[in-house]
Amino acid sequence: YISDARLVHYEPEIRAYIAQGAKDLSSIMLRPSSAELLQRTMTSPVACTSVVTGIVWFLMSSAVERDQGFVEGSFICRDPHKRLASYFQLIGVSRISSHLKRHSGPGCTGGIDLVACSEVPPLPYGHRHILFIAIEGNRFRESCLFLKPERHGVASLSDKFFHVASWTRSMVNRCLGLESSRVDGPMRKERIPTQLVQRFGELVSYDTEGPKVLAEVGCHNAGEGIACMHAYLSQRVKDLDFDKDHALSPFCAFLELLESTYDFVAVRFGNEVFIDLMADVSIASTKVSV
Template identity: 40%
Template sequence: MISNLNRQPSESEDQGLDQAEEKKSSLDTYLASIGLGQWVPEIHSAIAQGAQDVLAIMTQPWSVDKIRQMAREMRHSPAGIIQVTGIMWYLTYLSIERGQTFVTGAYLCRDPEGRLSAYFGGIGSPRLSSHLKRHVSPGCTTGIDLGFTAGKSSKAGKSGIAPERPPPPPLPHGHCHVLSIAIVNDTRRGKCLYLKPERYGVHGLRNLAHHTIMYGKSLKRKHTFGGNDVPGMRKERIPDDVVAAFAEVVTALEDGADAITEVGRGGKGEGIGGMYEFLTRKLGQADKGAALLPEGSEKRMRCLLERLESKYDFVHLRFGNEVVIDLPTEVKRSLLEAPGVVSLFPVTGL
């Protein structure tokens, strides 16, 4: 029998190790750049924890109702705060990998069975939101505050979290609240989960005042050209230059005005995904000879379509410039590991 004790790593294994080290280096560089370098070990563990919990939620044979029930048991608990923090750090890690981090922004996660949506629907508290109103059903919007007193440890409970567990690391850019919106049976996107980390919660006069101020600033930004595409912002709003380009290329079409209204802006329409669908459909009809486009329109439409495809991933799904994550695909990848990390699901005692 051949001993493996002195076996040298293969070329493919070497490449895998190099890629893992490169990802770790990119993560650490990012953390240092945003002032969280002192939290590197804790954040590595949080990412690994969040990845394991998302994997469990997405793949275990629990019903959606069971997931919601399990999550509801942890509402307002230290265990729930630890879990949500880990999940948000995992999504942040995925955005770092693809160079799509943000100061203010949101994630749109493919959730075809509504499993992660059920989790956030259970662990969060009902709240109001001005985001994606056209795509939201009653009762599908929740929020969770991630406030955690520094130095305080969590206590063991129904979650099975070990006592004396240290508090989770802070999220980037002072975010301490997570807005979640379950998008159900959207004609273009199916089931998705919209997650937006925010600096303020919704409870108390201070938080309410800050939300009012931020909402006022967003209204001003909507009326300032380029305001939806400033550096550090990745929201569901279509960048203004893309809105203008689409309006220019379709305005000569018979149904161009309806397309502009349908696409919408400010997160109130079908967004970039709607643009992509309209352009591909019209150009497909022209290619088949089923439609005649006005002179000059076809070339401009093709140029815009190529621009969208080169600038955005998941162009057929997205609303605006948000980070789009295909969760079913991501959880099948090799996940970041950390010592002592195991899934916090299932909740014991249920």
């Protein structure tokens, strides 16, 4: 992954930052207070960039271990005690975003601009801003933190213009029924897969609960996505006796498709990288690779 991102000359520094990111995440997630880390982060923009870069590289390392590295994409991190969300809210600035608007409340969306400096290795593929969204009390996910590395922040007018132009282009493509522009490499975004929603809609079209469930599943970046599909299908299979109801077989087939295609299928929106931080941080000291 480091080679593909053309960062081989930074490899020793990146590996050191992955290890430091694991330690910092452990400090945030496993302790009631991370005052020392917060103080270190707030020292200067470079210090903040250093800590956040380590955290993001650790998350990417976890993704790469599962063959889920990306050029563009997002992470959703299980954050049961809201400690990671609180940390990012303390060091970031408030901003708006079109991502997961249905799942975020006031003050839950922010961003962190990373400064370019020789002391800190860059993030892959030109990313220099981290969008974060705290998700609280979700039916399928409880408390999580959404993190998305981006190439443009919100500090300058050119950055803001880029976001507006990208959103406008996306809306136009959606209205015209066109695919969003692709990037040259893997994407792991939280968008709910359109083709999967269409197939699911056909499957539940004869169910009296079908329209309600389909509305809850949603599409694009609005709705509960794959987690809702999985919950519905699991309950459907449980409630009906497969041996006595041959019509149930398509439900079983679709359920098997979801479970064989995605990890953390019961909690995901779309194709994002889902990170169980408590588990990943606990083994980080023995498994760090990119």
